[in-house]
Amino acid sequence: MPSRLNVRAMLPLCLESQLFSDCMGLKCNSSTSICKMIKTSPTDPVNCLINPVTTEDKLYLEKELVKEQPDTNQWQTFPSLDSIHNRGRMSVIGDTPVVIGGHLAQPKDEHGIVEIFNRSAQEWISVTSVTPPRRAHTLVVLNDSMLMVIGGFSEEVGFLNSVKIFDLEEQTWNDMDDLPSPRSGMACGLVNLTYVLCIGGEASGDLFNTAYGLDLALSEPKWERKQSFDLDEPIAMGNIYQLRDHLFCMTFFTTSYNASPKLRRMKLNAGTMEWDILDVISKSSVGQPLLYELKGFQIQP
Known part of the structure; x- marks a missing residue:
């Protein structure tokens, strides 16, 4: 396991085991945002969040020794998914890859199949499906155990305004407030930890530029x-x-689905809220982009 991970990934580990003799903590550089994993001496219990100790190459997590792995810069292959998820979506909740929805060989064969990767068994496991079935939906990870599924399209129903939250620990679905209007292919993300922002998307052949927000703190x-x-x-x-x-905000298609990758930036605490357009690599991919890092593993359909 690398000795450098982001705070969001490491903090739950610290909180769960902060009083154990083999506990782990964080030592962060506020300038670079780089965090290092730290542990206490196995024979000297101490709250390592309050009293950090020297970083070590060998780390203990719940009494299981985990060695730092070298950076091989090589791709490895996951076991194949059980179902085809054409135009489905994949995300990572905590360190668990999750694939949701899509269709089989034909677009009319849409489904709401949910597959999660069990790291211990090294296999994909099907859990409770999302309803209605959908493709071209959007996923937003909310925390280390939940994600939100927004909108999408179904041949049977049409464009969807359905919004649901998936709980990884309970493997259950909960309904949220529907979108004001049905949309597929929206650009969405989490802002300030509890606010979901969605922009654009398609409905009945038209594309939009409008933005909507959902405050989960309410x-x-x-x-x-x-x-x-x-x-x-x-x-x-x-x-x-x-x-x-x-x-x-990174977007990939404009009117009539013309490929036009654009990266925009907005300063949140500025007096005037405006999007600035930034340069992007001229050969940016326009397929089905994902921002999630899978720690050197590749998902194959």
């Missing part, structure tokens, strides 16, 4: 119109992500 979250985040043109397919006080 007891009864409701989607609201957020004109300050509207884009300058209609878009479909993309991602929204936050880096400190900047918001980034």
